[in-house]
Amino acid sequence: MRIGAALLLTVMSLGLLLRKSFASLSLAFIQATGKTRFLSIFREIRNQAFLSPVSRQRYRTTLLSELFKRAEETTFLGERFEGVRVAAGNTQGDDVFGLLRMLQPIGKGELARRFPEGVLTKDRFDKRSIQNTSGTTGDRLSVVTNFPKRETARASTMYMLDIATNRSLGLALVDIPPNVCNTVCGLEGPPVTGWLELVSKGIKKKELFKPGFRSDANGLFERRVVLRQDVLAPLDARSPSDLLVQLESTWRSLDKLRPELLRAFPQYLLWISQFVLKTKIKPLGLKFAMPYGGLASGSLLEQVRESLGVQTRNAYGTSELGPLAVSCDDQTAMHVNEHLFELEIMREGQSVNDGDVGEIVVTDFTNTAMPLIRYKVGDVGRFVRGECRCGRTTRRIEVLGRLQETIQLEDRWITPASIAEIAYSDRGVGNFRVDEIGANQYELQIAASLNDRLPDVELIKKKFSELFERPIRVSHRIVPYIQPEPNGKFLTCRLRSFRRNG
Numbered sequence: 001m002r003i004g005a006a007l008l009l010t011v012m013s014l015g016l017l018l019r020k021s022f023a024s025l026s027l028a029f030i031q032a033t034g035k036t037r038f039l040s041i042f043r044e045i046r047n048q049a050f051l052s053p054v055s056r057q058r059y060r061t062t063l064l065s066e067l068f069k070r071a072e073e074t075t076f077l078g079e080r081f082e083g084v085r086v087a088a089g090n091t092q093g094d095d096v097f098g099l100l101r102m103l104q105p106i107g108k109g110e111l112a113r114r115f116p117e118g119v120l121t122k123d124r125f126d127k128r129s130i131q132n133t134s135g136t137t138g139d140r141l142s143v144v145t146n147f148p149k150r151e152t153a154r155a156s157t158m159y160m161l162d163i164a165t166n167r168s169l170g171l172a173l174v175d176i177p178p179n180v181c182n183t184v185c186g187l188e189g190p191p192v193t194g195w196l197e198l199v200s201k202g203i204k205k206k207e208l209f210k211p212g213f214r215s216d217a218n219g220l221f222e223r224r225v226v227l228r229q230d231v232l233a234p235l236d237a238r239s240p241s242d243l244l245v246q247l248e249s250t251w252r253s254l255d256k257l258r259p260e261l262l263r264a265f266p267q268y269l270l271w272i273s274q275f276v277l278k279t280k281i282k283p284l285g286l287k288f289a290m291p292y293g294g295l296a297s298g299s300l301l302e303q304v305r306e307s308l309g310v311q312t313r314n315a316y317g318t319s320e321l322g323p324l325a326v327s328c329d330d331q332t333a334m335h336v337n338e339h340l341f342e343l344e345i346m347r348e349g350q351s352v353n354d355g356d357v358g359e360i361v362v363t364d365f366t367n368t369a370m371p372l373i374r375y376k377v378g379d380v381g382r383f384v385r386g387e388c389r390c391g392r393t394t395r396r397i398e399v400l401g402r403l404q405e406t407i408q409l410e411d412r413w414i415t416p417a418s419i420a421e422i423a424y425s426d427r428g429v430g431n432f433r434v435d436e437i438g439a440n441q442y443e444l445q446i447a448a449s450l451n452d453r454l455p456d457v458e459l460i461k462k463k464f465s466e467l468f469e470r471p472i473r474v475s476h477r478i479v480p481y482i483q484p485e486p487n488g489k490f491l492t493c494r495l496r497s498f499r500r501n502g
């Protein structure tokens with residue numbers, strides 16, 4: 001095994017020198033010398049997207065059966081299963097998806113209350129690590145992952161980039177997240193940044209020949225060789241002049257790093273686009289822009305495409321689950337990674353028809369340390385009907401925003417995406433938020449764009465009111481900037497229930 005590890009390190013150093021051309025070879029070598037399987041998992045995921053739905057379902061059934069077996073070791077999920085068996089008279093047999101559909105979806109709060117005893121399976125020395133997520137409301141959930149889950153998430157990231165850019169290796173990528181740790185730490189905690197640091201940490205902890213070290217090495221390898229990933233500081237808008245100074249510095253960094261793909265918080269992508277229009281600087285050799293969260297509105301992405309001269313790709317994932325879906329071209333609909341997840345759209349405990357809007361409910365096939373079965377992730381979306389022209393046969397989803405920002409009327413949901421669509425189709429808007437200030441009463445906060453155009457406030461108000469199809473009262477305020485939430489994110493819609501919970 002020592003020889004294997006030495007070879008592994010040699011290959012990594014070589015890989016550093018000859019990044020692009022060598023990445024593929026060294027990846028295969030690492031897989032051959034170590035126990036990691038992520039390259040095979042990546043290939044599996046990539047191929048399955050073109051399978052017939054029937055053969056894919058066979059594979060998914062096996063994964064879900066295994067997940068159920070493990071989940072029965074936990075008391076909380078065990079109780080959920082008990083209820084189902086009694087109700088169904090223990091006659092579900094092999095229909096695991098049928099069994100799945102009988103379970104009530106669970107939210108972050110229920111999982112957090114039963115953590116850790118109720119929700120963890122028996123530790124079979126599968127290199128577990130714990131990570132805390134924080135939602136927009138500060139709704140915290142601890143999630144435990146094991147080595148296979150983390151490895152799968154890594155493969156899944158490669159797959160996501162492969163669909164989006166046709167390149168899974170050597171892609172120069174810059175990330176500008178609202179909160180650095182949420183993005184880069186992912187499922188693995190704060191990352192080490194250099195090979196020397198990694199090796200000395202391994203020696204100090206006597207972990208050089210253990211799977212944990214290999215996992216860290218793979219992570220670093222992924223960030224430096226498989227990708228060439230750099231992370232820039234969040235844009236912290238305290239005033240328009242502050243913002244311009246920050247944008248200048250961000251632009252200088254981008255100019256130096258020359259990424260092919262820019263992944264950023266949607267609001268940042270908009271600001272960068274407006275900054276380019278204002279300063280008339282030459283766009284970089286950037287090819288793709290990808291907003292986080294899968295919920296940038298179409299009109300925002302249109303501005304990004306026009307001013308940066310890029311194609312846009314939509315991707316959806318969460319820190320506790322990893323990448324879930326990604327778009328293959330400029331459209332907002334994304335291919336669901338059905339090899340690893342079951343996604344459902346539900347309202348009041350029932351699945352809705354394809355095309356209808358509801359809450360996104362996820363079952364993660366691969367995390368057997370802490371099974372997330374019918375987990376309400378807190379987002380709203382809809383399935384898109386019809387096949388994609390790229391030939392992939394998976395379901396496609398549109399993510400329309402956070403549930404906490406969705407205005408739920410008796411007969412319809414008004415999603416953050418439909419509100420943002422109105423705001424950002426006006427090129428004079430730099431940032432925007434709706435505040436619910438009373439019953440049927442809303443205030444629009446509008447910050448002007450950076451490119452000196454003025455928003456058509458009356459038109460925005462009119463279009464916003466029309467979403468309700470009933471009389472509402474709408475006022476507005478033009479503000480110099482909008483205050484982000486404590487986690488650095490911006491809300492599209494701040495509801496009164498949100499303020500009570502948050």
Ligand SMILES: [Zn+2]
Pocket residue numbers: 328329335388389390391392
């Ligand atoms: Zn497609």
